[in-house]
Amino acid sequence: MSDVGKKQSPGVSQPRRGESVRARKRLSVFAGALLKEWKRLALPLTDERVVVAVSGGADSAALVLALGELMEGGRFGVGVVVAHLDHGLRGEAGREDARWVEELAEGLGFEVVFGRAAVRERAARTSDNLEQAARRARYEFLAEVAEKCGARVVVTGHTMDDQAETVLLRLLRGSGAEGLSGMEAVRALRESSSDALPSRESSEVLLARPLLSWARRAETEKYCRERDVEFRMDLMNEDERFARVRVRRQLLPLMETFNPRVAQSLSRAAELLREDAIVLKIAAEELLKRASEEEKAARGERGAFMKASLSVNVLKGAPAAVRRRALRLWINGERGHLRRLELVHLLGVEKLLVGKRGARRAELPGGGFVELRKGRLLFYVK
């Protein structure tokens, strides 16, 4: 970390005339793989600007270096805006990170935008922990930068290792398919209030992770070394009080003794479960619509003034996997959020459907409840 700013821009010389053909042949394996995934994800190749989030760690450094290589090789004509947020957690080291990123970006001929957040204060003010507060601050910053630049896409350097860690953290918590499907390679940057698989809508800024499906962390480090760039270390990434750090340093290495390609296995499982979740979400939306329309039809004219309600009969006939997702969508729609809603609450609502004696009401966390009355479920906000 002492020689920050010394080695940040080697190998980023301007291509000489007549060299472009040779340069095309010489694309590194890493940059070649990035280009392939970039195209697969249908990310822009010319005529616009993309925002690239760069912390200074190996992953984002490799990402931005490879984009530089692609540009130099004539494969890529997008205006790259490097965005770096100082979370205010690391004092002088944070300021050094920022200087390092600035020199890296300038060496590559990229624009660079900085931001600073007071994450500790933000965490103290909200119910978020430090990691959550940092994450929120980062994505807000990236959204702002994208808006200012008129960029349609924000790109991050999340790797397959990050994906494997995410899947394991979710597994440790007992998530279902949605949680276990980990991160998406492309999604809307602004997270929807529902946590159920936000869709890729045309008007929204996209968050893209072109390293997610293939790059191992070891590869990003190797590529940085090949480019003779000494990436920055974040001591928070070494702090074993964070569960993610322990997953990275203890759990994944132990799992690799069973199967050296376990990160790939986890990443594949995540992809399969994501595809399952998409189908089940559509089925749940259809069920919710039917349960609501059946109710409206049964109520007739008077229905217009009544509370949001669902037909018990329609819900009863549906398989549990679809019904629970429909109830979740319903509660999200009525409450406007899913905060603190756990499986146990959905099971409580489901119990109303079997009509056990006494069970007429299921409480939701943070007030509000669902009531069973005359063959319908009614939603009450507190």
Added chain:
Amino acid sequence: MSDVGKKQSPGVSQPRRGESVRARKRLSVFAGALLKEWKRLALPLTDERVVVAVSGGADSAALVLALGELMEGGRFGVGVVVAHLDHGLRGEAGREDARWVEELAEGLGFEVVFGRAAVRERAARTSDNLEQAARRARYEFLAEVAEKCGARVVVTGHTMDDQAETVLLRLLRGSGAEGLSGMEAVRALRESSSDALPSRESSEVLLARPLLSWARRAETEKYCRERDVEFRMDLMNEDERFARVRVRRQLLPLMETFNPRVAQSLSRAAELLREDAIVLKIAAEELLKRASEEEKAARGERGAFMKASLSVNVLKGAPAAVRRRALRLWINGERGHLRRLELVHLLGVEKLLVGKRGARRAELPGGGFVELRKGRLLFYVK
């Protein structure tokens, strides 16, 4: 292990007259939980015989002891047939296990049936490894015993720990929802040729696991100690060359440092994914039917003599999660088995659908292939 046969039947005294009411009150927590789950699974409570697989380990010993307690307490009137298979892997220790199980069963007043298998020879003869060969031999033996006894249900002592281990082993291999849903609490004993969630059919012998959804291994050991029964140890359960043993002794304990209730989390995830898989299987069956009927309709009369084929258009319009399951069902139906069929083969068949130049044929493992011709997929056995 030296005092085998000394402590096997304490506390199994006949209830004295007039004690039954007191006995009902005194049901142990373990036996009470077993009874609750036994009822939830709709397993027989009177008038028939069930086969209980007993190895001599803590799990199956606790299961059979608790059934004895329920019977003694007047809660349970089923004829228990204890079945024990000597796998021929442990020599004298194996014969000691058998004697121990015999004394335990007799002390409880249960019938007992023994079998012996030559698992090592069986493994050498087939492509199975030792674990697989032992498993197959065991289930064949249990099916035979059930048939001879006229029993409708075979019960095993698999616990939530076994479930968590199974889920983790599948995760290490990169399974999707079906694999990650682990073991079922009740399924047909005879495994169907498809590995996709065998259903519970009325005419078949059932395999039931009434400890699976709630009992931890530590609880079965504790209950054995409470009953003053020294269960047997299987040295194979200590042999860290087996992946399952290392999952039990290394991976699960590490995961418990993140979440002490991780076995519950894994078990819950398995249950949720099983419910998802049921819905997706039904959707796949419907898709397969549509793709096949559309083809038949398009071919008209001539179709009767043609090879099994599917409509590309119908498959193309379906979501990946359903389409892949439909292709899997199709191949299983045409080949009669799913052996060695991996995701990569299904992806190969899917590639035919997008109609890339040159891709007209997808090979299947062990010969056979799927061909694209004139808007249909055709299946060929080699």
